[in-house]
Amino acid sequence: MSDQTVRQLAEVVRIPLERLLEQLKEAGLSATTPDDVISEDEKLKLLTHLRKRHGKDEGESKAAPRRVTLERRKVIEMKQASVPGTATKTISVEVRKKKTYISKRELAETAEPKTVAQSQPVAEEKPVVTAAEAAVVVEQQAQPVKAAEPVAEAVPAVEAQKAPTVEPVVEVPEEYEEEVVAVQAEPEEELELELAPVVRLEAAKAKEVKKIKAEKPGKAKEPEEVKKKMTEKELRVEESIKRTAEKVRQQAQQKQETLHRKKQRDDGLLTEGRDAPRRPKKKGGKAPQQQQRSSAPHEGKHQFEMPSAPIVKEVTIPETILVSDLANKMSVKVALVIKQLMKLGIMATINQSIDQETAVILVEEMGHKAVMQSDDDLEREMLAEAQAEETFPELPRAPIVTIMGHVDHGKTSLLDYIRKTRVAAGEAGGITQHIGAYQVKTDHGSVTFLDTPGHAAFTAMRARGADLTDVVIVVVAADDGVMPQTKEAVEHARAANVPIIVAMNKMDKPDANPDKVMQELSVINVLAEEWGGDVQFLKISAKTGQGIDDLIEALIVQTEILELKAPIEGPASGIVVESRLDKGRGAVATILVQRGTLESGQMVLCGQEYGRVRAMFNENGKAIKEAGPSVPVEILGLSGTPNAGDEFLVVQNERIAKDLAKHREERKRTTRHAAQQASKLDEVFSRMTAGETASLNLVIKTDVQGSLEALRSSLVDLSTPEVEVKVVYGGVGGINEGDANLALASGAILIGFNVRADATARKLIEDKGIDLHYYSVIYEAIDEVKNSISGMLAPEIKEQIVGLAEVRDVFRSPKFGAVAGCMVVEGFVKRNLPIRVLRENVVIYEGQLESLRRFKDDVSEVKMGMECGIGVKNYNDVKVGDQIEVFERTEVKRVL
Numbered sequence: 071m072s073d074q075t076v077r078q079l080a081e082v083v084r085i086p087l088e089r090l091l092e093q094l095k096e097a098g099l100s101a102t103t104p105d106d107v108i109s110e111d112e113k114l115k116l117l118t119h120l121r122k123r124h125g126k127d128e129g130e131s132k133a134a135p136r137r138v139t140l141e142r143r144k145v146i147e148m149k150q151a152s153v154p155g156t157a158t159k160t161i162s163v164e165v166r167k168k169k170t171y172i173s174k175r176e177l178a179e180t181a182e183p184k185t186v187a188q189s190q191p192v193a194e195e196k197p198v199v200t201a202a203e204a205a206v207v208v209e210q211q212a213q214p215v216k217a218a219e220p221v222a223e224a225v226p227a228v229e230a231q232k233a234p235t236v237e238p239v240v241e242v243p244e245e246y247e248e249e250v251v252a253v254q255a256e257p258e259e260e261l262e263l264e265l266a267p268v269v270r271l272e273a274a275k276a277k278e279v280k281k282i283k284a285e286k287p288g289k290a291k292e293p294e295e296v297k298k299k300m301t302e303k304e305l306r307v308e309e310s311i312k313r314t315a316e317k318v319r320q321q322a323q324q325k326q327e328t329l330h331r332k333k334q335r336d337d338g339l340l341t342e343g344r345d346a347p348r349r350p351k352k353k354g355g356k357a358p359q360q361q362q363r364s365s366a367p368h369e370g371k372h373q374f375e376m377p378s379a380p381i382v383k384e385v386t387i388p389e390t391i392l393v394s395d396l397a398n399k400m401s402v403k404v405a406l407v408i409k410q411l412m413k414l415g416i417m418a419t420i421n422q423s424i425d426q427e428t429a430v431i432l433v434e435e436m437g438h439k440a441v442m443q444s445d446d447d448l449e450r451e452m453l454a455e456a457q458a459e460e461t462f463p464e465l466p467r468a469p470i471v472t473i474m475g476h477v478d479h480g481k482t483s484l485l486d487y488i489r490k491t492r493v494a495a496g497e498a499g500g501i502t503q504h505i506g507a508y509q510v511k512t513d514h515g516s517v518t519f520l521d522t523p524g525h526a527a528f529t530a531m532r533a534r535g536a537d538l539t540d541v542v543i544v545v546v547a548a549d550d551g552v553m554p555q556t557k558e559a560v561e562h563a564r565a566a567n568v569p570i571i572v573a574m575n576k577m578d579k580p581d582a583n584p585d586k587v588m589q590e591l592s593v594i595n596v597l598a599e600e601w602g603g604d605v606q607f608l609k610i611s612a613k614t615g616q617g618i619d620d621l622i623e624a625l626i627v628q629t630e631i632l633e634l635k636a637p638i639e640g641p642a643s644g645i646v647v648e649s650r651l652d653k654g655r656g657a658v659a660t661i662l663v664q665r666g667t668l669e670s671g672q673m674v675l676c677g678q679e680y681g682r683v684r685a686m687f688n689e690n691g692k693a694i695k696e697a698g699p700s701v702p703v704e705i706l707g708l709s710g711t712p713n714a715g716d717e718f719l720v721v722q723n724e725r726i727a728k729d730l731a732k733h734r735e736e737r738k739r740t741t742r743h744a745a746q747q748a749s750k751l752d753e754v755f756s757r758m759t760a761g762e763t764a765s766l767n768l769v770i771k772t773d774v775q776g777s778l779e780a781l782r783s784s785l786v787d788l789s790t791p792e793v794e795v796k797v798v799y800g801g802v803g804g805i806n807e808g809d810a811n812l813a814l815a816s817g818a819i820l821i822g823f824n825v826r827a828d829a830t831a832r833k834l835i836e837d838k839g840i841d842l843h844y845y846s847v848i849y850e851a852i853d854e855v856k857n858s859i860s861g862m863l864a865p866e867i868k869e870q871i872v873g874l875a876e877v878r879d880v881f882r883s884p885k886f887g888a889v890a891g892c893m894v895v896e897g898f899v900k901r902n903l904p905i906r907v908l909r910e911n912v913v914i915y916e917g918q919l920e921s922l923r924r925f926k927d928d929v930s931e932v933k934m935g936m937e938c939g940i941g942v943k944n945y946n947d948v949k950v951g952d953q954i955e956v957f958e959r960t961e962v963k964r965v966l
């Protein structure tokens with residue numbers, strides 16, 4: 071040992087620093103402060119001094135401690151072979167040993183002095199085995215012959231070894247305790263737990279040692295014998311630690327092997343887990359170590375169990391599912407799912423969604439059970455839980471009106487005039503607010519106006535699935551007449567099957583010509599009542615207010631014709647008209663109640679947002695407590711801003727609202743891709759439902775009116791009794807956002823003839839996956855639509871007999887049952903084709919082949935003039951003389 075400071079020495083010998091300084095002073099040594107260095111020679115001097123002092127003060131030794139307890143802590147580190155890809159784990163095993171030596175004096179009271187006299191110095195008898203032992207021996211040597219030194223004065227091991235006089239050891243260890251503590255077995259719990267039996271083993275060993283010592287304490291065995299025993303014990307402890315380390319290593323290896331096997335199984339499309347049902351054990355199939363391990367008592371502790379059988383999971387598959395979600399549901403890696411998809415010929419990425427059918431095939435291929443789930447079913451189920459089952463009587467409700475028309479024909483002026491005169495009038499002091507919609511009260515009833523004029527907004531709302539509008543007012547400036555957007559407005563309203571009322575505006579102007587308007591509109595099939603049509607035409611002025619009352623009355627009449635009704639009682643539902651985030655009030659949404667009555671304090675779900683209605687306001691900013699059908703209302707308290715066009719409904723509690731909101735969010739995420747496929751030209755056929763006339767909707771935009779007409783008529787002429795070609799809208803000019811929205815809302819295909827889509831339309835087309843086709847040759851357009859319609863025609867199934875075999879003999883096979891020995895008399899017999907069994911030219915069975923053999927070999931095809939053995943699947947009644955007819959079914963595409 072090198073030189074130490076006084077402080078360090080005090081720590082080593084575990085005595086107070088002051089006491090050591092005093093002893094150093096007494097011994098006449100130079101060190102006086104705690105930081106003074108004390109050399110080896112000085113330590114020896116101190117030892118000599120202490121010995122002398124003890125020799126003098128023998129009488130005092132009675133008061134000195136009679137036992138010396140030595141403790142030793144040993145930490146062994148083991149490296150665990152890691153699983154590839156993870157860090158190496160280090161396991162520390164801490165061994166604590168404690169030895170207590172009793173002074174000769176104490177022993178003398180119980181032991182024979184003779185035994186003590188016979189004792190020999192241990193150092194001479196056997197070599198020091200371990201460092202711990204060395205320390206013990208040295209400490210023993212450091213003890214005075216006659217009496218044990220107090221611990222505080224025991225000189226550290228190495229110094230003492232240099233002591234000139236080596237006295238025989240007289241102390242008998244009274245206690246010998248070992249403790250093996252497993253620490254830091256990280257991160258694998260099992261490994262730490264595995265050490266437990268070893269710990270117990272060591273504890274048992276320590277007990278045994280104690281027992282030996284306790285056996286005859288009075289006899290005081292031969293010190294060397296005791297020493298020997300102790301050394302043996304220590305060696306055993308060392309060995310046991312080594313064994314523990316070996317065991318841990320083996321376990322790690324086993325675990326690695328298990329993981330490797332699991333990986334192989336995964337590659338083999340099976341998953342295994344702890345909760346798998348256990349296979350019956352094979353006799354002698356287990357490695358001896360495993361057997362030992364499984365038979366070892368674990369006292370209820372968790373133990374790693376070898377997975378032994380594949381888990382078949384029940385995987386619910388919605389209409390579309392993300393590859394990552396599917397992998398999660400099957401508890402397999404995404405890469406594996408992608409790999410499997412590739413095998414099916416589908417290239418998909420982790421964030422791509424796949425359709426239900428593909429997912430089902432995949433799940434079944436991977437050994438699990440697929441349960442198909444329709445999103446609508448799921449939502450319906452949740453909604454059924456969310457809403458009260460009770461039905462309420464339906465009562466007349468106010469119409470919801472949208473105003474459309476060409477630019478500057480007076481839409482805003484009309485809305486403003488009505489609001490100004492009608493809304494504010496009834497609410498003295500109220501501040502009119504633009505909340506997206508407002509209601510007007512008349513003597514005959516109320517009318518609700520949507521505050522976003524124009525067909526673009528109307529169709530955009532429809533494109534979002536919200537068919538709110540009951541009546542459309544087409545505003546035409548009487549001085550200007552029918553303009554392109556007037557026509558568009560009409561087409562959009564028609565596409566939505568919403569009745570029209572024409573308001574001929576600016577009648578106060580001298581050049582107003584309502585007849586011209588009526589005439590122009592009649593060209594596009596909007597016929598006034600007075601001209602024998604069914605459309606109400608009204609002459610108004612948004613400036614003077616002329617005819618506005620009549621307009622509102624006309625709306626009321628229209629409502630009566632339409633018999634608009636809704637239940638007033640019951641939980642409310644409706645559509646979000648608009649929403650915004652208010653600095654002080656949070657999410658604010660204007661909703662239009664369509665059914666039931668919304669009350670303040672109710673829990674509502676709006677699209678993907680939900681919340682309790684904290685407050686409700688009408689269009690005048692006045693707080694209201696409830697809102698019935700056709701009433702627009704601003705609500706506070708939602709978790710976020712819903713989208714205009716989202717459906718809202720009152721639900722029973724927050725949990726349901728939350729679940730539904732989450733479900734919708736997930737659905738939106740996964741169905742985005744699917745929605746994009748909805749109206750593709752080549753997908754139209756798949757949308758056709760059996761028995762119904764399919765319709766192919768088109769939105770056509772062309773460069774000139776002439777080509778529009780030509781295209782429109784030739785495309786409509788392609789209609790068949792099974793497929794109707796419908797031009798939802800045809801116009802001249804580039805494809806704009808409105809066209810795209812219309813195509814989306816009507817599930818139509820966009821056709822651009824010598825025109826292109828503008829940037830906004832392109833974005834929408836791309837986002838929503840609208841099917842857009844550009845043409846510059848009219849016949850190309852016609853041909854493509856024709857082909858698509860051909861696809862929509864149900865294909866013809868044609869059947870063709872490809873071969874005939876005669877049964878000449880019948881054998882019984884344990885594997886296939888009855889096997890018919892046949893001669894192929896016509897064509898050929900193919901194994902994978904369907905067959906019929908004929909008896910006297912009458913079909914007696916239709917099915918498939920189970921086996922087809924020539925001699926002992928399985929074959930796929932047998933030609934005419936050859937003999938073969940045919941096993942018919944699920945049919946054992948073949949007789950000699952029967953004929954087996956092989957046929958083929960082919961789908962023949964119908965063309966126009």
Ligand SMILES: Nc1nc2c(ncn2[C@@H]2O[C@H](COP(=O)(O)OP(=O)(O)OP(=O)(O)O)[C@@H](O)[C@H]2O)c(=O)[nH]1
Pocket residue numbers: 475476477478479480481482483484523575576577578579610611612613614
């Ligand atoms: N003389 C007269 N002018 C009117 C009448 N209605 C609207 N105007 C005027 O026509 C212009 C356009 O009116 P708006 O209400 O903004 O027309 P709009 O259809 O809403 O126009 P956009 O919002 O641009 O589509 C304004 O200058 C109005 O003052 C009317 O009945 N008589």
